[in-house]
Amino acid sequence: MTTSTQPTASNPPVTISEELGVKRMTSHHSVIKKLKQEYPTSIHGDKFWSSSYLLMDYLNDNPPKKNAKILEIGCGWGLTAIYCTKQFDAEVTGVDADPDVFPYLQAHAGLNEVHIKQMVKKFEELDVEILADYDLIIGGDICFWDQLNDVLFDLFHRAKEAGVDQAIIADPQRQPFVDLCARLDDDFSHEVWDWELPEPTPANGDILVIDFNKS
Numbered sequence: 001m002t003t004s005t006q007p008t009a010s011n012p013p014v015t016i017s018e019e020l021g022v023k024r025m026t027s028h029h030s031v032i033k034k035l036k037q038e039y040p041t042s043i044h045g046d047k048f049w050s051s052s053y054l055l056m057d058y059l060n061d062n063p064p065k066k067n068a069k070i071l072e073i074g075c076g077w078g079l080t081a082i083y084c085t086k087q088f089d090a091e092v093t094g095v096d097a098d099p100d101v102f103p104y105l106q107a108h109a110g111l112n113e114v115h116i117k118q119m120v121k122k123f124e125e126l127d128v129e130i131l132a133d134y135d136l137i138i139g140g141d142i143c144f145w146d147q148l149n150d151v152l153f154d155l156f157h158r159a160k161e162a163g164v165d166q167a168i169i170a171d172p173q174r175q176p177f178v179d180l181c182a183r184l185d186d187d188f189s190h191e192v193w194d195w196e197l198p199e200p201t202p203a204n205g206d207i208l209v210i211d212f213n214k215s
Contacts, residue, residue: 016111019200020056022083023111031107039100050203051140051170052080057197058168058207064088064136071095071134073123073155074142078105078116084138085114093117093134095126123151131162140170143177152180156188160212167212170195172205181208189214 013028025032056079064070068090072081075094078101084090094105099120109116121130131137137159143152152169159167171177184190189211196204 017200020053020060020083021086022056022079024077024079024108025111032104035103035107039103050201051172051205052076053197053201053203054195054205054207055080055138055140055168055170056083058170058193058195059084059138060087062209064090064166067091068135069093069133070136070138071126071131073126073137073139075105075118075139076101076141077108079108080138080140081105081116082109082112082114085116086112091117093119095119095121097122123148123155126155126158128158128162131159131164134162135165137164137167138169139167141172142169143171143180144174146176149176149180149183153183153187156184156210156212160188164212167208167210169208169210170205171208172203177206177208181206184208184210188212 013026015026015029017024017026027033064084066089068088070081070084070090070092072078072092072094075081075096078094081092081094084092094102094116096102097120102118102120105116105118143149156167181190181192191209193207193209195207
């Protein structure tokens with residue numbers, strides 16, 4: 001389902017889309033245009049990444065416990081965080097190393113009438129004390145550099161030590177992500193699911209699910 005904020009134009013561009021119950025401003029929206037001028041993001045935070053829809057679809061079939069405390073790492077615009085807040089009454093914190101993504105996140109949180117906490121941190125800075133506050137870690141499209149393989153592997157070890165229940169990560173099968181999954185066998189109980197979402201926005205990739213309590 002899509003709606004437009006420019007209904008009087010002869011062929012208006014779509015400025016707001018609504019998919020999986022979450023409203024998203026497109027690149028044509030005046031707010032996004034303004035934000036891109038004022039907050040030029042780094043670390044690939046300049047757009048919405050489709051693996052978030054894979055993650056939402058997986059969570060729809062495998063919902064977290066009610067009122068779960070969720071940490072979305074590499075949150076970007078925070079659409080998955082918003083989905084979890086709306087659908088599961090979760091308390092979600094979005095984490096990103098780039099502070100300039102948070103105006104986009106807060107604009108979308110306002111559009112969807114939810115509250116998302118925010119935290120500016122690199123993955124390496126998420127220590128055991130921070131992670132101990134959360135039940136579930138989620139992330140989409142976050143393993144895009146080779147060095148992130150080691151960074152996430154170490155993060156998962158800290159999450160296990162902190163008592164986090166699960167981590168669920170979606171990725172379009174980039175090589176660093178594939179390599180990361182391959183090295184988990186000796187350290188974590190995990191599954192990797194081939195996931196496809198034909199509509200409303202086509203997306204496909206893998207879902208990595210780590211159960212820290214079973215490791």
